[in-house]
Amino acid sequence: MPPSPEQGFVSREGWVTxxxxxxxxxxxxxxxxxxxxxxxxxxGHNHTGxxxxxxxxxQGRYCHVCGQNADDHKRSxxxxxxxxxxxxxxxxxxLLRTLPALFIHPGRLARDYMDxxxxxxxxxxxxxxxxxxxxxxxxxxxxxxxxxxxxxxKRAQAAALATPQGRARLAAAxxxxxxxxxxxxxxxxxxxxxxxxxxxxxxxxxxxxxxAAETAKLNAHYAAAMAKAARIAQGLxxxxxxxxxxxxxxxxxxxxxxxxxxxxxIRRAVANPDYYMTVLFTWGHRLAVLLLPIIALSxxxxxxxxxxxxIYDHSLVAMNLLSFAFLANAAALLLPQxxxxxxLGAVAIWTPINLFQTLRGGYGSSILGAVLKTLIVWWVSVxxxxxxxxxxxxxxxxQI
Numbered sequence: 526m527p528p529s530p531e532q533g534f535v536s537r538e539g540w541v542t543x544x545x546x547x548x549x550x551x552x553x554x555x556x557x558x559x560x561x562x563x564x565x566x567x568x569g570h571n572h573t574g575x576x577x578x579x580x581x582x583x584q585g586r587y588c589h590v591c592g593q594n595a596d597d598h599k600r601s602x603x604x605x606x607x608x609x610x611x612x613x614x615x616x617x618x619x620l621l622r623t624l625p626a627l628f629i630h631p632g633r634l635a636r637d638y639m640d641x642x643x644x645x646x647x648x649x650x651x652x653x654x655x656x657x658x659x660x661x662x663x664x665x666x667x668x669x670x671x672x673x674x675x676x677x678x679k680r681a682q683a684a685a686l687a688t689p690q691g692r693a694r695l696a697a698a699x700x701x702x703x704x705x706x707x708x709x710x711x712x713x714x715x716x717x718x719x720x721x722x723x724x725x726x727x728x729x730x731x732x733x734x735x736x737a738a739e740t741a742k743l744n745a746h747y748a749a750a751m752a753k754a755a756r757i758a759q760g761l762x763x764x765x766x767x768x769x770x771x772x773x774x775x776x777x778x779x780x781x782x783x784x785x786x787x788x789x790x791i792r793r794a795v796a797n798p799d800y801y802m803t804v805l806f807t808w809g810h811r812l813a814v815l816l817l818p819i820i821a822l823s824x825x826x827x828x829x830x831x832x833x834x835x836i837y838d839h840s841l842v843a844m845n846l847l848s849f850a851f852l853a854n855a856a857a858l859l860l861p862q863x864x865x866x867x868x869l870g871a872v873a874i875w876t877p878i879n880l881f882q883t884l885r886g887g888y889g890s891s892i893l894g895a896v897l898k899t900l901i902v903w904w905v906s907v908x909x910x911x912x913x914x915x916x917x918x919x920x921x922x923x924q925i
Contacts, residue, residue, distance in 0.1 A: 595785035623647040627849050631879050632886015638841040639834065639887065649844040657813060663855035670862055686757070696758035703750035707743060714739045791922065805921040812913045816906070817843050823905040827898040828888060842887060849879050877903045 575581070586595050612680055623646040626634035636651060651805070685691030718736040721727045756762070793801070795896040820843040823837055853875060857868030884902075885895040 595845055619645060619647050623652065627652070627845060627852070628879075630886070631845060631849065633881040635842045635845055635883050635887025638845070641836045649848070650840050652848045653817070653844040653851075656848040656855075660813075660851035660855040660858075663858040667858040667862075667865060672860060686760070689760070692758055692760055696754040699750060699754040699757065703754070706750075707747040709742045710746075711740065714743065793922075801921060805917060808917045808920050812917055815913060816847060816909060819909045820846060820902065820906055823902045827901050831888070834888070842883060846880060846883060848875055 574583050576583055576591065576593055578593040579588060579591045581588055581590040583595050587593065623634065626637075626646070634646065637643070637646060643649075682695065685695055714736060718732055721735075722729055722733040817840070821836060821839040824839040824842060828834055828839070850872075853872045854869065857872050858865060860868045880903060881895050881899045882898065884890050886893065886896050888895075890898060
């Protein structure tokens with residue numbers, strides 16, 4: 526006979542119940558020990574051992590259920606400010622991998638994004654937005670630097686106008702510049718006239734009329750410049766300016782058209798350069814976002830036979846290309862003023878090289894294929910950029 530429960534043995538169900546209860550008690554004890562350890566070791570962290578967001582038992586610095594930091598958020602203002610910067614720029618290990626790859630190994634970075642290896646890098650759209658903002662700030666800084674240099678030049682000119690010697694020097698410089706410009710402009714006008722007279726489709730009388738109108742306008746400009754120089758030498762207020770009433774259109778029967786919105790906008794922009802640049806930047810950074818779908822669609826065009834690559838992938842690559850362009854140009858704009866144009870020239874050479882590396886490494890194109898596709902995408906991008914910039918400048922002139 527099997528032994529009875531009174532003899533000290535239990536049934537199978539009793540063993541199962543007891544083992545389950547023991548396991549549960551051990552689990553509770555382990556969780557309590559972990560929570561206690563966190564409470565002791567985490568300086569400034571959650572001392573309750575429970576996530577404040579989802580109430581799960583903490584097993585480390587971050588909740589394993591919702592991902593919230595175990596920090597109790599009782600920190601200094603300095604720490605809070607750094608956390609804001611870190612959250613905006615995401616200054617962690619991913620940034621140290623993403624930025625060098627963006628400049629040195631863009632093809633490898635593009636390949637990672639297209640293959641879904643995104644967690645190791647900064648999200649591409651965040652990089653794009655931050656790069657755009659940095660470019661805007663750098664462009665505004667360069668504009669202020671240029672404006673400051675112009676203001677310093679105006680102050681130096683005002684100081685020179687305060688003395689007879691300074692006025693004579695400025696008047697002589699203006700006369701020499703006006704004479705040189707007059708000679709160059711008349712030479713160009715004569716060259717255009719001679720070229721038009723050789724064209725059998727041109728009316729010789731109309732060509733001569735255009736030439737006469739152009740030389741009259743140039744002579745008027747020269748006379749105004751001489752009058753201005755004379756008033757400078759005499760110490761009189763410089764108020765003699767050439768008032769151009771509009772462009773001459775002799776093709777339409779020789780009628781002179783009156784001043785249009787473009788001429789008005791140009792004059793206002795010259796008179797108020799700060800306001801014009803403000804309007805220009807306001808519209809410029811808005812339209813810069815339009816380059817993203819343009820480049821993505823151009824990539825889709827040159828790789829239309831690659832069915833395994835989708836518009837989403839091309840958009841990720843376009844974000845990388847624009848992020849590089851924005852950051853590189855921002856770095857050039859932050860250089861000293863005498864080096865800015867050299868920096869922008871270097872970026873203009875580096876950008877198509879970066880595009881070639883992206884297509885070669887990211888899409889796996891051959892050298893010849895990557896060169897041809899780079900030329901196509903680069904031409905589309907540059908053409909679109911200049912069209913957008915022209916649109917921005919015209920919109921800014923219309924709004925000023």
